[in-house]
Structures are given as C-alpha cells and as structure tokens.
Amino acid sequence: MSDLRKKWITSPLLNFIKKVLPPISETEREAMEAGEVWWDAQLLSGHPAWDQLLGMGPPSLSEEEQAFLDGPTEELCRMIDDWKISFEDRDIPQEVWTFLKKERFFGIIIPKEYGGLGFSPTAHAEIVTKISTRSTTVGVTVMVPNSLGPGELLAAHGTKEQKDYYLPRLADGRELPCFGLTGVEAGSDAASMTDTGIVCYGEYKGEKTLGMRVNWHKRYITLAPVATILGLAFKLYDPDHILGEEEELGITVALVPTDTQGVTIGQRHLPAMQAFQNGPNWGKDVFIPMEWIIGGRENVGRGWQMLMSALAAGRGISLPSLSTGGAKMAARLTGAYARVREQFGIPIGKFEGVQRRLAEIAGIAYVLDSAHKTTTRALDDGLKPAVVSAIMKAHATCGLREAINDAMDIHAGKAIMDGPLNYLGNPYRAIPVAITVEGANILTRSLMIFGQGAIRCHPYLLEEMFAAENPDREEGLRQLDKLLPKHMWFQLKTLGRGVFHGWTVGLFASSPRGVGSAAKYYRQLNRYSAILTLVTEISLMSLGGELKRKELISARLGDVLSQLYLLSSTLKRFKDDGSPDADRPLLEFAMRAGLHKIEVSLLEVFQNFPHRFLGQLMHFLTMPWGHSVHTASDRQARACAELLMEPSETRDRLTKGVFLGNPGDGVDIVEQAFNSVCATQSARDKMKKGGIRPLNHDAIQQALDAALISETEADSLRETADAVYLALQVDHFDHLSPCEDRAKHEQLG
Numbered sequence: 091m092s093d094l095r096k097k098w099i100t101s102p103l104l105n106f107i108k109k110v111l112p113p114i115s116e117t118e119r120e121a122m123e124a125g126e127v128w129w130d131a132q133l134l135s136g137h138p139a140w141d142q143l144l145g146m147g148p149p150s151l152s153e154e155e156q157a158f159l160d161g162p163t164e165e166l167c168r169m170i171d172d173w174k175i176s177f178e179d180r181d182i183p184q185e186v187w188t189f190l191k192k193e194r195f196f197g198i199i200i201p202k203e204y205g206g207l208g209f210s211p212t213a214h215a216e217i218v219t220k221i222s223t224r225s226t227t228v229g230v231t232v233m234v235p236n237s238l239g240p241g242e243l244l245a246a247h248g249t250k251e252q253k254d255y256y257l258p259r260l261a262d263g264r265e266l267p268c269f270g271l272t273g274v275e276a277g278s279d280a281a282s283m284t285d286t287g288i289v290c291y292g293e294y295k296g297e298k299t300l301g302m303r304v305n306w307h308k309r310y311i312t313l314a315p316v317a318t319i320l321g322l323a324f325k326l327y328d329p330d331h332i333l334g335e336e337e338e339l340g341i342t343v344a345l346v347p348t349d350t351q352g353v354t355i356g357q358r359h360l361p362a363m364q365a366f367q368n369g370p371n372w373g374k375d376v377f378i379p380m381e382w383i384i385g386g387r388e389n390v391g392r393g394w395q396m397l398m399s400a401l402a403a404g405r406g407i408s409l410p411s412l413s414t415g416g417a418k419m420a421a422r423l424t425g426a427y428a429r430v431r432e433q434f435g436i437p438i439g440k441f442e443g444v445q446r447r448l449a450e451i452a453g454i455a456y457v458l459d460s461a462h463k464t465t466t467r468a469l470d471d472g473l474k475p476a477v478v479s480a481i482m483k484a485h486a487t488c489g490l491r492e493a494i495n496d497a498m499d500i501h502a503g504k505a506i507m508d509g510p511l512n513y514l515g516n517p518y519r520a521i522p523v524a525i526t527v528e529g530a531n532i533l534t535r536s537l538m539i540f541g542q543g544a545i546r547c548h549p550y551l552l553e554e555m556f557a558a559e560n561p562d563r564e565e566g567l568r569q570l571d572k573l574l575p576k577h578m579w580f581q582l583k584t585l586g587r588g589v590f591h592g593w594t595v596g597l598f599a600s601s602p603r604g605v606g607s608a609a610k611y612y613r614q615l616n617r618y619s620a621i622l623t624l625v626t627e628i629s630l631m632s633l634g635g636e637l638k639r640k641e642l643i644s645a646r647l648g649d650v651l652s653q654l655y656l657l658s659s660t661l662k663r664f665k666d667d668g669s670p671d672a673d674r675p676l677l678e679f680a681m682r683a684g685l686h687k688i689e690v691s692l693l694e695v696f697q698n699f700p701h702r703f704l705g706q707l708m709h710f711l712t713m714p715w716g717h718s719v720h721t722a723s724d725r726q727a728r729a730c731a732e733l734l735m736e737p738s739e740t741r742d743r744l745t746k747g748v749f750l751g752n753p754g755d756g757v758d759i760v761e762q763a764f765n766s767v768c769a770t771q772s773a774r775d776k777m778k779k780g781g782i783r784p785l786n787h788d789a790i791q792q793a794l795d796a797a798l799i800s801e802t803e804a805d806s807l808r809e810t811a812d813a814v815y816l817a818l819q820v821d822h823f824d825h826l827s828p829c830e831d832r833a834k835h836e837q838l839g
Contacts, residue, residue: 176364199242231367286304287325288304406482464659536642584624
C-alpha cells in the first residue's frame, strides 16, 4: 500500500465509515463470517443471479410430510368449529388440545431424536397455512411453539441436558411454551426493556446456587395463560463482579417453569376478539439458577443474537403462512361467491368494478404464495435470510389485509353479519394482530427492511464496516485497501448499468434462457435492480448514517427491494409450474402491479430526497421518461377475475391447501353452490335465451313448460337454486343471547 493512497484515500475513508455508519451488529458479523449470501443480496448487486434463484427448484414435501398434511392436519381441520371457539367457548375444545398434543403439532420443528416430527420449513409452512384457512386461533396456537419460542432456541442453542429434558416434553405437549419478550416499555424497541436480573447466590433445592434474581413485567404473550414453561428475555447485570469485570452483561434468555415461586400469570388479553390464549405475566424477585439460561452460562448476554437468529427463520414462516392461507381462502371463496350471487340478472363477478377487486385478490394470492414457496425453499437449504424474512412478514400481512378488505367489499352484507355462516368476519378482525406482532409493520418497513438490506445485501459495505471496526487499525487499513478498488469499480459499473437501463427502459437488459415471453419481466427486474443499486450508492455516499433517520426515504427504498424479491419469486414460481399459459393472466397482473409500485416508490424518493439537486439528478439519470410500466389493463383484470369464477387447474393450483369445509358449514355451502352453478350453466343459458332470467323454482317450471329445458335439467336447476339460496343466507340470533342460539343456524338447512 502506498503511503500517499493510505494518507489521502484509505485512511480518510476508514474514518468516514466509522463516523457515518452504525456499528456492525453481532448478527451481521456472524452472517458475514458464515458467508451467508442469498437472493436478497443479489438484488442489491445491480445484476441478479437468476441461475441461482431458478436453479433452486420448487419446494417439496417428503412422503411422511405429505401424509401428515393429508392425515392429521386434515383431520384437525375437520374437528374445528371456529365460531364455537371464537364466540362461545373462547378457547380451543379439550379434544382439540388433546389431538394437537397426541399428533405432535407442537413439535413440528423439533428433531425426531427428541420425539418431534423433525419436518422441513416447507412442511411446517404448509401445515400452518392449511390450519389457518380453517381457524386463526388454532393456526396461531400451532404456530407459536414452532416459531419464536423455547423449542427453536433450545434446538439451536441449548445444552445437552436442556435438550434431553425439555425437547421431548415440548414435542408431545407435556410442556406448553410461551416466550416473554414484549413489555410495557419495550415493544418494537426490545433493547429498551426494563426487565432485569442481578447475578447473585441463592437457594435452589436446599443448596447454595449461583443464579440471578429477576424482576419482569411482560404482556401480549401468546400462550402465556396456559404455558407451563416461559422463555424469558431480560437484561442481566453483575454489580458484584461474580462472573467477571463487566457489570452490564446484556440481554439474556432463560427457561423458567411457570410454577416457580414469584412468577405470576395474569388474566387473559382479548386480542381483536381472537380466542387464542394471550396474556401478561410478572416476576417478583424470582431466583433463577444459572443453568436455566438457554445454552448455559456461556450464553450470558447473547440473548439478542439468539433471538434475531431464530426470528430470521420463524418470521419468514409463521405469519407469512397465515397470510398466504388467508389470501388463498379469500381468492377461492370470493370467486365462488361472485359467481353464484346475482344482481340485475347476472353474476356480480361480471361487473367491472367487482372484476377489478377479484383480480387484485387473485394477484395478491399469487404473489404471496410464490414468495412463500421461495422463502421456505431457501430455509429448507438451511439459510436464514433475515432481510427476506422481514420483507415477508410485512408484505404478507399487508397483502392479506388488502385481499380480505376486497373480499369483504364483494361479499357486502354476507360478510358483515356474524355467525357460523360467515367465513370472512373473524379473519378480518384478526388482521391487525398480524400487522402488529413480530415487529410492527410500520417500523419494519421504515427501519428494518432497507436499514438492514442496505448493509447486509451490499457486496462490499458489510466487509468495509468490519474493516472499520477492526481493533488493529493497520490491519483494517489493509483490508479496506483491498476492498476500495473493488468498490469503486462496482460503483462505475453500477452507474453505467443504472443509466443505460434507465434511459433504454430495460429493453437491452439480459434475461435467463428458457423463460419465453416472461423474459420482458426479467429484463425489467434487472433494470430496477441496477437503478436501486445506483440510488443506494448515491444515498449512502451523500447521507451516510443519516439515511437510517430519513425513515420515509428508507421505507420507499425498502419497498423497491421488497417488490424486487416478491416479483422475482413470482417469476420463479411461474417457471417452476412449467410456465402454463392458463396462469399467464395472474403473472401479467402481478408483475405489472409490482413494477408500477417500484416506479411510484422511486419517483417519491427522487421528489423527497433531502438534497434536492441529487434527487433531480437521480431522476434524470435513471427514470428520465417517468412511468414506463402501467398497472394491468381492464382486459387483463377481467381475465384474472374469470380464473376465480370458473373451475380450472389454475384455480385449484392458486388455492391449493385451502380447507374446503365440513358438510353444511359456510365454506362448504358456498363451494357446493359454486360447483352446482358451474355444472348447470348450459341449462341456465337456455333459460336466459328464452327470456327467463331468475333462478327459482317458479322460473324453472316456466322454462320447463316452454320446453326450453329438459326434465333432467330442471331437476338439476332446482338443486342449484336451493344451493344458491343457502349460500346467500346469513345468521340471525335471539336478541338476548346471540352466542347461544345456534338452532337458528341449523334451521337454515
């Protein structure tokens, strides 16, 4: 290294990095040292590696996993009465609790050697998805022990003794876990928790024992009211220096049996009228032996890193599974209802306003299912893509909200009258819970996705930060000196690609082989990947660490990164499915919607960039023509809507995994009416051709008398009319006891 370059370039740059960028976290350090680079990183390279993504192949289930999905999971769904759970019992029936334990639903991710099912992330996701189409309460109850909880933390970080004792008991339900992280003062900012532990000696089993005296107050803890074992996060201090020189030891995670002296389990919360068990708990001067720390004494102060590692996987599975299931359910049932519900003599799904909403639901379901499959496929390979998990949590739950809102609008009165026949009301109420938990979406979008992504997904920035924090300054300078030429060359290539693809609107961007007419979308994603990389470089150079505090700029750039991932997954799914022409309307609608969102986000970044000149310059360099991709046309929306209103392989593929109900319940009634309407459409067309439009017994008899239809067709149409009448019904109750008078529902049949 020349002294001149060291003095005038490398050393000032080292000081600049240390000054403007945040300290590198332990999680980011571990990810870099492990060489964990995934598709989210490729999206900020400016040149996505399509071969890597497409070469992964689709996710798959083993024979054992498929058998569990078709067997115990299907049986569980048949046992569930969500109306009874949510509005009568306010709890899961005992027989369902027993079944969950017996079939080891709480041990989906626990290895087989400890008595668990040892299933893959894909199987875990498919199980939760299917259950969630039947009941949010049961879905959450199964989801939590298999997500961020003691089971995953024990499997990854526990001592042999802890694993041998607890994992078998968690797998078969002898122990029910919950995890205490959120407190009154600490929500999204978990690091500000006021729950504390003091290292000390105490008495345990009649002997003097090294441990901690812990005080805490947690709330919003799912399964807390019924839990037997509490995973507890708290800040640990050692004022008497029993463990060493440090006084503040950091966030620590321990396992605490809920019957421990000093532990108080509070009364239940009622989150958005959902019946899953959730509530607060407290601890007052609770003595916890050191051996109760997950992983033992060597994991003192490592709780935050352990939690973030677990959350990277769990957040990519749990709520995205629930959201994907809900969106697919909305797509199938809303399409069916729009076909059987008529106004002015035609199905409401033929009205253009309704068609657009149906297309939006179909597009959301297609994108969420695609991204969900891609994410679980990566997790199957042992990767823990933290940025992708944040993308999935935020955008899957928001996507579900949009889909359910549109479904509610199309169903109208059918969806707002509560009762056993209403299959949308409870998911609608539950959505704010999903939006809020595991990192509130507002903060996830504003701070996490791009805040983490700009560092973890950048090909050089994380290594440069690592060099800047090297305690050996000379070694850090040598590391930076090697990185600097590469980074500068990367910036030149980024500038060239961003400007070229911006001015040519991606016409000359590359695309992988064998993707057919979808190549135009690959080219557009290459274009916007290059533009995002260029905008990121300019933003980091001009704003530095200030970028993280410009939350709306960061949020919009995060939206671009998110859409690049979601749309890449959609293209992958289309190819994995064999690029079926019948699915092309879904692909067209989803890609156009996502690309338009990318353009809107980028233009808003340029318009609101703190340095006005740089904002205008980025606009001129990368998007001189403004919008070049428009949302789907009315014709394309109509094609998507038709896919939901006609039986087809595409409809079945899109809504695979939706539980179609028990005979006589709301879901089954609408599904049967849809099948009947489709099967008798030709006879109905004959009636309409003869000027008879209503579908009722009198009209059918009139058509029969006029020889428009045969006797056999008339019988089928009468059955269809009865099925449609049932599908349009809503529940009504005794005004004094709305939750007890189920007889009214039975009388409808």
